């Protein structure tokens with residue numbers, strides 16, 4: 688999935704979460720950071736094209752280790768060892784990223800090191816993704832407008 692799809696979806700998850708749980712607002716920064724982070728193992732992703740991620744990409748492959756629950760839990764625990772809320776935000780962003788990628792045709796090895804891939808029917812960057820992106824974006828805008836009007 689594209690960078691922008693991950694951002695709007697993580698925002699939607701954040702809105703839903705912060706509606707039910709009293710999460711500090713700054714945690715949103717970690718949600719967005721982790722949702723962007725997961726794709727640094729992809730050469731042509733928004734931030735993955737930086738030269739300094741190249742060595743990492745030799746180790747992990749596209750949709751490899753980073754796109755797995757093992758990495759999600761481990762890295763979130765490391766972040767959480769510094770600050771629990773930060774680790775929580777990182778976990779939420781990470782899971783939302785993996786969830787969305789599960790719908791892609793290329794799929795994710797969610798249960799790495801097992802080879803089994805979770806796949807969907809959406810081609811990354813296709814019109815289906817565009818529709819999903821716009822729908823979630825509209826939901827987000829409606830939610831924010833709704834919150835502003837209610838207050």
Ligand SMILES: [Zn+2]
Pocket residue numbers: 688725726754784788
């Ligand atoms: Zn991804």
